[in-house]
Amino acid sequence: MGPITIPEFECPVTTVRATIGDLPRLSAGGNDPSDALHRASRLSDVNLRRIRHSKPGGTWRDWPVDLRASCHMKVTGGTYPSVYGRMEWDGPSPTITTQCFGYGNGRFGHPEQDRAISLREASMLQGFPKEYSFLPDERTASFDKLGRLIGNAVPVKLGEVIGELFSAHVAKFRKDSTQH
Template identity: 80%
Template sequence: MHKLNETEIVAIDLFCGVGGLTYGLQSAGISVKLGVDIDPDCAHPIEHNSQANFLNADVASLDPTIVSEIFKGAPVSLLAGCAPCQPFSTYSRAAKQKHGDAAGENRNEDWRLVEHFGDLVEKVQPDLVTMENVPPLAQQPIFKRFLEKLHGYWVDWRVVECQSIGLPQTRKRLVLVASRLGPIAIPEFEKTPATVRTAIGELPKIPAGGMDPNDALHRASRLSSLNLQRIRHSKPGGTWRDWPEDLRSSCHLKDTGATYPSVYGRMKWDAPAPTITTQCFGYGNGRFGHPDQDRAISLREASMLQGFPKNYSFLPDEQNASFDKLGRLIGNAVPVTLGEVIGELFSDHVAKMRSETTRH
């Protein structure tokens, strides 16, 4: 018997990363008790920025009784997670094209985390479930098998354009919600679009290779003299075609180069940013140039474009952490804003179910 007269939703965040989903859910009033991740670097951001504890573990071998014990006595339980899907990462695809994947020998390994997430749902039977992932997952057999594991749940899923939820990014994500309490649906989101300006417009100016003395994360990677000349000729929203010909790379002159116009691009102030990736701190890795400063976006700017608050701490000593490590943690994060709207959806759902139970 669900104690729907009590409002607390107790959650566990699997594959929690640096806590974007955890922080978003908590901002919506959900009590996240535990974050689980195989990466020990995720301990600090989870425990420093939220009220959740951190468990350094592989979800593939996680004892279901750990989850069940945390959920014991909870008015409403929520199992959440974003299982990494390696087949859809840019670098994974590139590696497979280079080395070949005809035999598909690693394919089961690629999907195992989605599979294990579904296994935990089957064994624990939480009241609520949510999964956030890449849109191509919906076309894969593993997704159908995951849905089959949700027997007994009301389920809804859709691809959400993150601009529609107020995130200043052109990111698209598959969002699934499921409930044993009653019918649940993901609404059409129509929040006011956020822009690069609204997200990072008030941060102090810094040069390429420089850092804000008051914020170790607000630092930008260095630029070579050639790339400094290139960014000075780059227009917000423009392409490398705006440069003088002597600044163009030989790869730009090839036919294949024409398909990557946003590489070495600047963002536009009054538009959303592109999808923030693990390499977003590099000017040549996409449209990651600052709208008007001659540099790539800083790590802090990247995190704020992911919805994290300005004071969010990712590592104990951020000043000495590498761009690669911090870029990976920030780029792989679930956007905080997405966590918030999922949390609000579940809170509204539980309140509605409680109202209907009371009425009857």
């Protein structure tokens, strides 16, 4: 069997704005009554002050010193600049993790609204369609359980590309094995 040729894939960069920019506004702790997944976790008073000082693409280093977490004041704390970050509207999404609904867990601050991204926004940034349902309609979305499902999922586009590569490999293997 000869070498496998990897087909070319076009993967245009999709921005945060193009993915979630048309969703209804939410406040920290708020929810969209028409979408159980479009709900944002609450923020403590100090985290609400922190996010108001956060710039899209910036870090906690942009905050006044009195808002910085004590762990960031240590020498070792400076190695985590992405926690408490805001996404940038016109940039790609950061990697979506199981704790993506928490502002302090990465660069999961909404680019404009003073809150962390919602579960719906996280799922869409992971590549799931806006209408995708992870649970029966009558259930309340659990941040921990759904965050784990969304964050542990293979991004949809990556899954498609891997599937196409496997299909190309199987097709080539079948073709080569019938010629011998």
